Amino acid sequence: MIIVLFGKPGGGKGTQAPLLAAALDVPTLATGDELRAAVRDGTPMGRAAKAAMERGELVPDDVILGILKDALSQPRFARGAVLDGVVRTEPQAAGLTKMLGELGRSLDAVLYFDVPDEVLVERLSGRTVCERCQTPYQGREPGTRCDKADGGVLVRRKDDEPEAVRHRLAVYERDTAPVLEWFRGHGTTVARVDAVGSVPEVTARALRALGLAS
Ligand code: AMP
Numbered sequence: 001m002i003i004v005l006f007g008k009p010g011g012g013k014g015t016q017a018p019l020l021a022a023a024l025d026v027p028t029l030a031t032g033d034e035l036r037a038a039v040r041d042g043t044p045m046g047r048a049a050k051a052a053m054e055r056g057e058l059v060p061d062d063v064i065l066g067i068l069k070d071a072l073s074q075p076r077f078a079r080g081a082v083l084d085g086v087v088r089t090e091p092q093a094a095g096l097t098k099m100l101g102e103l104g105r106s107l108d109a110v111l112y113f114d115v116p117d118e119v120l121v122e123r124l125s126g127r128t129v130c131e132r133c134q135t136p137y138q139g140r141e142p143g144t145r146c147d148k149a150d151g152g153v154l155v156r157r158k159d160d161e162p163e164a165v166r167h168r169l170a171v172y173e174r175d176t177a178p179v180l181e182w183f184r185g186h187g188t189t190v191a192r193v194d195a196v197g198s199v200p201e202v203t204a205r206a207l208r209a210l211g212l213a214s
Helices: 013-024 031-041 044-055 061-072 090-102 117-125 162-176 178-185 199-209
Strands: 002-007 028-030 081-084 109-114 127-130 136-138 190-194
Touching: 002 013, 013 028, 013 081, 013 199, 028 031, 031 044, 031 061, 031 081, 044 061, 044 162, 061 090, 090 178, 109 178, 109 199, 117 127, 117 162, 162 178, 178 190, 190 199
Parallel strands: 002 081, 002 109, 028 081, 109 190
Antiparallel strands: 127 136
């Protein structure tokens, strides 16, 4: 099963992705995580993407499509994937759909995580992430340690500063929101998930939206 997690920044995609992936028994792919790793490692892609990411801008479509192309040809994605935040513009949606078609595959669904803006701003201003594995936390101070085995230090993302958050939300409205209509118009199932609630509640709603729970 290949699903795309879609929605505004802070909507819970990064929290739900590993939980849904475990339930579906497929790996996750998050372009944000791939890009942050490239920035950390100082690769040419990371050096090119860093400034745009810190300002809350999108990185160019060809960079994203390159990441997707590399990933989808790996054997570990043969059984499917939970794609987190990987589609944020119409050219990306078209490129992913074409790439999957060439591999004889197709998207099973787009899950649209719906959250009001005031909840997003609150979540992002209280968020820290593990600098190693990127696990997000709420209400945990920077400098404390991740609960996962890597024990990485929790940091605040530069693009979670209020100004960058405002910009990311504006970019979402301008470039990303129209992509839902693109998917609907191209025959992909778009399922809305009410993403306000506890983590297990939202996971259960997402699985119901996929027809995998009652
Ligand atoms: P995220 O971790 O999903 O919030 O992504 C962090 C940042 O990485 C975004 O604000 C963008 O700058 C960049 N990014 C991640 N995925 C994409 C994408 N599909 N298209 C363009 N930029 C992206």
